[in-house]
Every structure is written in C-alpha cells, then in structure tokens.
Amino acid sequence: MPLGLVLDLLGTFFFAVSGCLLAARRGFDIIGSLFLGALAGLGGGVIRDLILGEVPSAFDSPVYLAAPAVAAVMVFFLKRSVERMRKPLLVFDAGGLALFCIVGTVKALEVGLNPIASALLGVTTAVGGGMLRDVVANREPQLFDPRDIYAVPAMLGAGITAVVWQADLYSPVAAVAIATVVFGLRVLSLRFGWHIPHASAPWQRYED
Amino acid sequence: MPLGLVLDLLGTFFFAVSGCLLAARRGFDIIGSLFLGALAGLGGGVIRDLILGEVPSAFDSPVYLAAPAVAAVMVFFLKRSVERMRKPLLVFDAGGLALFCIVGTVKALEVGLNPIASALLGVTTAVGGGMLRDVVANREPQLFDPRDIYAVPAMLGAGITAVVWQADLYSPVAAVAIATVVFGLRVLSLRFGWHIPHASAPWQRYED
Amino acid sequence: MPLGLVLDLLGTFFFAVSGCLLAARRGFDIIGSLFLGALAGLGGGVIRDLILGEVPSAFDSPVYLAAPAVAAVMVFFLKRSVERMRKPLLVFDAGGLALFCIVGTVKALEVGLNPIASALLGVTTAVGGGMLRDVVANREPQLFDPRDIYAVPAMLGAGITAVVWQADLYSPVAAVAIATVVFGLRVLSLRFGWHIPHASAPWQRYED
Numbered sequence: 001m002p003l004g005l006v007l008d009l010l011g012t013f014f015f016a017v018s019g020c021l022l023a024a025r026r027g028f029d030i031i032g033s034l035f036l037g038a039l040a041g042l043g044g045g046v047i048r049d050l051i052l053g054e055v056p057s058a059f060d061s062p063v064y065l066a067a068p069a070v071a072a073v074m075v076f077f078l079k080r081s082v083e084r085m086r087k088p089l090l091v092f093d094a095g096g097l098a099l100f101c102i103v104g105t106v107k108a109l110e111v112g113l114n115p116i117a118s119a120l121l122g123v124t125t126a127v128g129g130g131m132l133r134d135v136v137a138n139r140e141p142q143l144f145d146p147r148d149i150y151a152v153p154a155m156l157g158a159g160i161t162a163v164v165w166q167a168d169l170y171s172p173v174a175a176v177a178i179a180t181v182v183f184g185l186r187v188l189s190l191r192f193g194w195h196i197p198h199a200s201a202p203w204q205r206y207e208d
Numbered sequence: 209m210p211l212g213l214v215l216d217l218l219g220t221f222f223f224a225v226s227g228c229l230l231a232a233r234r235g236f237d238i239i240g241s242l243f244l245g246a247l248a249g250l251g252g253g254v255i256r257d258l259i260l261g262e263v264p265s266a267f268d269s270p271v272y273l274a275a276p277a278v279a280a281v282m283v284f285f286l287k288r289s290v291e292r293m294r295k296p297l298l299v300f301d302a303g304g305l306a307l308f309c310i311v312g313t314v315k316a317l318e319v320g321l322n323p324i325a326s327a328l329l330g331v332t333t334a335v336g337g338g339m340l341r342d343v344v345a346n347r348e349p350q351l352f353d354p355r356d357i358y359a360v361p362a363m364l365g366a367g368i369t370a371v372v373w374q375a376d377l378y379s380p381v382a383a384v385a386i387a388t389v390v391f392g393l394r395v396l397s398l399r400f401g402w403h404i405p406h407a408s409a410p411w412q413r414y415e416d
Numbered sequence: 417m418p419l420g421l422v423l424d425l426l427g428t429f430f431f432a433v434s435g436c437l438l439a440a441r442r443g444f445d446i447i448g449s450l451f452l453g454a455l456a457g458l459g460g461g462v463i464r465d466l467i468l469g470e471v472p473s474a475f476d477s478p479v480y481l482a483a484p485a486v487a488a489v490m491v492f493f494l495k496r497s498v499e500r501m502r503k504p505l506l507v508f509d510a511g512g513l514a515l516f517c518i519v520g521t522v523k524a525l526e527v528g529l530n531p532i533a534s535a536l537l538g539v540t541t542a543v544g545g546g547m548l549r550d551v552v553a554n555r556e557p558q559l560f561d562p563r564d565i566y567a568v569p570a571m572l573g574a575g576i577t578a579v580v581w582q583a584d585l586y587s588p589v590a591a592v593a594i595a596t597v598v599f600g601l602r603v604l605s606l607r608f609g610w611h612i613p614h615a616s617a618p619w620q621r622y623e624d
C-alpha cells in the first residue's frame with residue numbers, strides 16, 4: 001500500500017474514533033455514532049478533494065468507509081464509562097490532526113498547487129473534519145478553545161511538509177517524524193496548558 | 209417530465225417546507241424562512257452535485273428555486289399556530305428523506321459510481337439538507353435524536369435502490385414503493401418510538 | 417488591478433475583520449481569530465468557486481490570505497474594548513455583504529450562468545461567509561435575525577447587478593453605486609430597526 005493511502009486511512013480512523021466517542025458522550029445511537037464518525041473521519045478529505053476538483057476519495061474507494069464502521073463498533077464495546085472519554089477523544093483527534101496536515105499538503109503538492117496553497121489545504125484538511133464534527137454536534141470547535149493550541153501544530157506540520165517536499169526530502173521517515181512533532185505538540189499543549197495570546201491585546205482589552 | 213426530476217422537485221419542496229416551518233417556529237422573518245427553506249430543500253442536492261463534479265441543479269435550472277418560494281408563501285398563510293408545527297415539520301422532512309435517498313443514489317449510478325458509493329451518496333443527499341437546516345438554525349440535527357430512527361430508513365432506501373438498479377428493475381413503480389417504505393418506516397418510528405441501541409453498549413456505560 | 421479583484425479583496429478583508437472581531441468577543445486566541453477571519457472572509461468565495469467548478473481563488477492566489485492576516489493583527493491592536501465591538505462587527509460585515517453580492521454575481525455571469533442563477537450565486541457568496549462564521553462560532557446567523565434586514569439588500573444588489581450587466585451598463589461607477597445602496601440599506605435597517613414580516617402571518621400565529 002502506498003504511504004499516502006496508509007496515512008490517510010489511519011488519520012481517517014483516528015478522527016472517526018473521536019467522532020464516535022463524542023457521539024457516545026452525547027447519548028446518540030449507534031447509527032448517529034457511525035455518521036458522526038464518518039463526518040469527522042471523511043469530512044476533511046472530502047473538503048480537500050472538492051477544492052482540488054477531484055472525486056472525494058471517500059466516494060471513490062469504499063475502503064475508506066471501513067474506518068468509521070470499525071470505529072463505531074470499537075466505541076460500542078468500549079471498556080470505559082463515557083464520562084471518562086474526554087481524554088481519549090482529544091488524543092485520537094490529535095492523531096488525525098497530525099496525519100491529515102501531512103496527507104492534505106502532499107496531495108495538493110502532487111496535484112501541482114503552489115507550496116503556500118498546499119500548506120493551506122493541508123491545514124484545512126487537518127482541521128476540517130474535527131470542525132464539521134463539532135459544528136453538527138452543536139458545540140464550539142476545539143480549534144477555538146484558547147486554553148491550548150490546536151491549529152498551530154497543524155500549521156507547523158503542513159509548513160514543514162511543504163518545505164521538505166520542495167527540498168525533495170519527503171519520505172516515510174520524514175512523514176513519521178513530522179506527524180510525531182505535530183502530535184506531541186498538540187498533546188503536550190493539552191497536558192501543560194500551553195497557549196498563545198488572546199485575539200485582542202491585553203492592554204487594550206479592558207480600556208475605555 | 210422525467211421521473212428523476214419529478215422526485216427531485218417533490219423532495220426539494222418537502223424539505224423546503226420543513227425549513228420554512230422551522231423558521232416560523234424560531235421567529236425568523238419571511239426572507240429567513242425562504243433561506244432556511246432553500247438550504248433544507250436545495251442543500252442535499254448541492255452537496256450531491258458538488259461531489260459528482262457537476263454544476264448543482266439548483267444553479268442550473270431556476271425551476272428548483274420555485275420550491276422554497278412556494279413553501280415560504282404556504283407556511284406564511286398556514287392555518288395552524290406555530291406551536292403545533294412540530295409534527296408537520298417531521299412529516300415533510302420524512303417525505304424529503306424518502307425521495308432524496310432514491311434520487312441521490314440513482315443520479316450517482318447514472319454518473320457511473322459503484323453501487324456502494326452510490327448508496328452512500330444517496331444517504332448523504334437525503335440527510336444533507338436537513339442537517340444543514342438544523343446546523344444553521346443552531347440546533348442538534350434530527351439525525352442524532354436517539355428516540356427514533358432517521359438515517360436507517362434512508363440507508364435502507366438507498367441500498368434497495370442500488371440493488372434494484374443493478375438488477376435492472378428500477379421503474380416509477382419501484383421508486384414509489386421504495387419511497388413508501390422509507391417514509392413509512394421513518395413516520396412509524398416517530399409514532400411508536402422505535403429506536404436502536406446507544407453508541408456505547410449498556411453494560412459498559414456505567415462501569416469503571 | 418482589475419475591478420473584480422479589488423472588490424473581491426476588499427470584501428474579503430471586511431468579512432475577515434468581522435470574523436476577527438467576533439473571535440475577540442468570544443475570547444478566542446489570535447490563531448482562532450485568524451481562522452474565524454479566514455472562514456468569514458474566504459468562505460463565501462470558496463463556496464462560489466466550488467459551485468462554478470473552479471479552483472477557489474483563496475487556494476489559487478496567496479494574496480487572498482493577506483486579508484485575514486492583516487485583519488487578525490489589526491483587531492489584536494484595536495484601541496477599543498471588546499465589549500464595544502458589536503457595532504464595528506456589523507458595519508464591516510455590511511461592507512463585505514455589499515461587495516460580495518456584486519462580485520459573486522459578476523463572476524457567475526462571466527462564466528456564463530443565466531442571470532437568475534448568477535444573482536442567486538451572488539447572494540450565496542454574500543451571505544455564505546458570514547453564515548459559516550456564525551455557525552462555527554456556534555451562534556445563530558445574522559441572516560436569521562428578524563429585527564433588521566440582511567439578505568434583502570444582498571438580493572437587491574445581486575439582482576440590480578444582473579440587470580445592469582445584461583444591459584451592458586456594468587462599470588466601476590455602477591459597482592460603487594450598487595455597493596453603496598446595499599451597504600446603506602443594511603446599515604440603515606440596523607440603525608432604525610427596519611424589518612419585514614414574520615415567517616408566518618400574524619393573524620394565524622396565535623390561532624387555535
């Protein structure tokens with residue numbers, strides 16, 4: 001199996017698990033879990049492929065549908081109570097983020113987009129599925145939580161991928177290394193509350 | 209008029225009415241009603257056509273715009289109080305669901321997608337407009353309500369349509385029969401509270 | 417620079433500012449501000465280009481990315497407290513609305529869509545970005561606020577643009593005039609509470 005497909009399927013599965021875990025926490029039924037998993041897992045890639053003008057891979061290769069199906073069954077038989085699912089949800093989401101920022105950037109570069117647009121599409125792919133998941137479940141997207149960093153690791157991963165690709169150094173090893181950095185940065189920011197400045201400067205905020 | 213167009217326009221009208229009824233309940237104005245009707249009625253088809261790489265029919269044939277316009281005027285002159293509109297909303301939504309799962313599947317098969325992808329696109333078409341309607345009106349999509357079944361009838365309808373098409377038995381009679389089954393199943397599940405298991409198994413849910 | 421690009425970039429910037437202001441009010445961080453600005457500024461155009469079957473300009477010309485970047489920095493150094501940002505948000509949003517209903521209609525006419533479909537796409541472009549902004553920030557879209565008019569000025573602007581274009585009278589002067597009418601109508605409706613009838617007729621609403 002080519003590297004791109006492996007990373008794409010794995011990222012799809014990770015995001016799908018995050019969607020199914022959210023469905024379980026929200027009290028949805030098993031088919032609601034399948035759909036929220038599919039939206040989280042396949043949504044980012046569908047947006048990516050539509051922007052690239054291609055038939056979305058989820059509708060082209062049925063193998064992609066296995067990811068949310070396996071995720072929904074796995075979450076159904078989970079050994080932990082749903083109250084304790086917040087952390088696993090965030091960890092699986094971080095795994096999807098780490099892989100999709102690379103996969104999306106590479107696919108755009110392969111199609112011939114310029115490096116900046118490719119990195120942008122990589123970030124869109126990475127944050128798109130999770131954003132769709134949170135929006136349809138009627139909650140504020142994780143991307144906007146100011147207590148940790150979410151988009152910054154994805155932007156870093158997509159940027160590094162574009163640079164490495166341009167330098168002709170992209171390889172399975174490079175992909176795994178970049179994914180590890182993105183995943184680590186995201187999970188450490190959750191653990192230690194790493195965050196960045198507010199949307200308006202503090203010395204302005206309480207003025208007037 | 210070809211069968212596909214009739215079913216598509218009728219489904220568009222049913223979903224548009226559901227959007228306008230929701231707008232009335234939420235206190236939107238008449239143009240808000242028109243827009244929510246248009247989003248509910250045309251949204252699923254636009255998503256379907258974008259995935260198929262075609263110009264969305266709503267932007268190709270202005271006749272589609274008549275559906276939300278008629279729906280908004282009809283709801284404006286409705287004889288019942290908005291408090292009592294919950295059931296009509298669900299019934300019209302069920303009508304759209306029943307038709308769109310067939311129309312979407314057939315259109316995908318005609319374009320040449322494989323049967324599994326076609327059924328998936330049929331389901332996406334069927335649940336897409338209602339999901340957009342609920343998401344922009346800032347409420348949880350009906351698809352995720354665990355007290356009845358919503359996606360299951362659509363999945364069944366799309367699957368049967370794909371099988372019937374492959375067996376070369378698709379006809380107006382077959383379409384009406386499938387739509388009746390999907391509509392009936394959805395409405396009966398509302399009436400009798402038919403539902404399916406939760407996203408996590410009950411014997412796991414309170415463990416730890 | 418061609419007229420279309422100037423209006424498109426300016427509209428993108430106005431909507432991006434509205435997104436960054438909303439991010440500041442909601443307590444998002446600076447990257448959340450950049451993303452909400454990008455979604456508000458670029459979202460309408462991406463939907464427009466996907467429907468037209470083109471590569472979205474945001475992914476084609478990196479210059480579009482400057483708009484949300486400048487907006488996020490500008491909002492960060494804002495001299496006013498975030499509590500007072502409601503009015504600026506609405507005014508910048510009105511500016512984007514006024515420009516995008518023209519830009520979207522003209523782009524569709526240039527591609528060869530019929531005038532009705534072109535005006536519809538103009539309205540979709542104008543209301544799309546703001547709707548995405550409000551939906552992902554988990555609040556009811558401004559379009560649905562019944563206390564003033566939002567879509568009506570955009571529909572008027574798109575309709576006039578289509579008529580003027582068909583009459584071969586479209587020019588920079590015409591564009592500025594139409595934009596002024598749309599912007600003025602929207603802002604005056606906010607100032608004086610101009611509104612239109614409810615989605616259901618008043619004499620029906622309290623019946624039963």
